[in-house]
Amino acid sequence: MKLLEGKNVIITGASRGIGKGIAQVFGSHGANVAFTYSSSEAPALELEKELSEMGVKAKAYKSNAASFEESEALVAKVLEDFGGIDVLINNAGITKDNLLMRMGEADFDSVIEINLKSVFNMTKAVQRTMLKQRKGSIINMSSVVGVKGNAGQANYAASKAGMIGFTKSVALELGSRNIRCNAIAPGFIETEMTEKLDEKTVQGWRDAIPLKRGGSPEDVANACLFLASDLSAYVTGQVLNVDGGMLT
Numbered sequence: 001m002k003l004l005e006g007k008n009v010i011i012t013g014a015s016r017g018i019g020k021g022i023a024q025v026f027g028s029h030g031a032n033v034a035f036t037y038s039s040s041e042a043p044a045l046e047l048e049k050e051l052s053e054m055g056v057k058a059k060a061y062k063s064n065a066a067s068f069e070e071s072e073a074l075v076a077k078v079l080e081d082f083g084g085i086d087v088l089i090n091n092a093g094i095t096k097d098n099l100l101m102r103m104g105e106a107d108f109d110s111v112i113e114i115n116l117k118s119v120f121n122m123t124k125a126v127q128r129t130m131l132k133q134r135k136g137s138i139i140n141m142s143s144v145v146g147v148k149g150n151a152g153q154a155n156y157a158a159s160k161a162g163m164i165g166f167t168k169s170v171a172l173e174l175g176s177r178n179i180r181c182n183a184i185a186p187g188f189i190e191t192e193m194t195e196k197l198d199e200k201t202v203q204g205w206r207d208a209i210p211l212k213r214g215g216s217p218e219d220v221a222n223a224c225l226f227l228a229s230d231l232s233a234y235v236t237g238q239v240l241n242v243d244g245g246m247l248t
């Protein structure tokens, strides 16, 4: 059964990793997928082609999620190209890890702007359309680190915790208009983002996971599929951990 047949979806940061996995799973469920990247044009165009070959409408857009103006222009362009927006997935994110002692102001600011302010930018930009259609699902890609904290990631953890507060507030504000807003908190998911970690840290994460493995982009995408589709019609304001039991 295709769960998103004909739905129009925007995903930020889908040129690789979790965003790409979401685009692939959503495409296989019949969704039309508009997605962004910041610099990886070649893989983004490859994904656009792969999705189009599945028989859905797909388009890659270069857009910096941290920019309010670019996000507004992106949403206007997607509305023109796709004719509507049913689902927004705020997935774009970066890390700039360091102990607080060594963390510079620029490392704090860029992580907050790309991970957290982007969520404000994009949610605000799609809000009017979703309000008019009296339906929508917004999914914010937080992290277990936003729930629990992590040494060396004060900037990242603050951005991800901020996303949870934002998610719950938007769920309260927009619930009466049938717009749902939920967060996903992935644990250790094997992507380019986690490739940067040293082996000792990675082993530490794996040892701490009850399911004894890192997650895949598809594991996260399947949780997104639930939150994007009508299967979760009565679910809003929640944080769904996709972490192999890490926070249990």
Ligand code: NAP
Pocket: 012, 013, 014, 015, 016, 017, 018, 019, 036, 037, 038, 039, 040, 041, 063, 064, 065, 066, 091, 092, 093, 094, 114, 141, 142, 143, 144, 185, 186, 187, 188, 189, 190, 191, 192, 193, 194
């Ligand atoms: P990734 O492999 O590093 O991919 C990040 C994606 O975000 C890329 O497509 C990148 O595009 C895009 N991006 C970066 N800056 C952007 C910007 N300013 N505007 C638009 N797009 C931008 O990361 P990932 O592991 O898939 O992570 C995806 C999300 O899940 C992030 O929010 C991350 O914090 C969260 N998460 C990941 C894990 C994990 O273990 N991997 C765990 C918890 C949460 P370009 O290549 O063009 O820059």
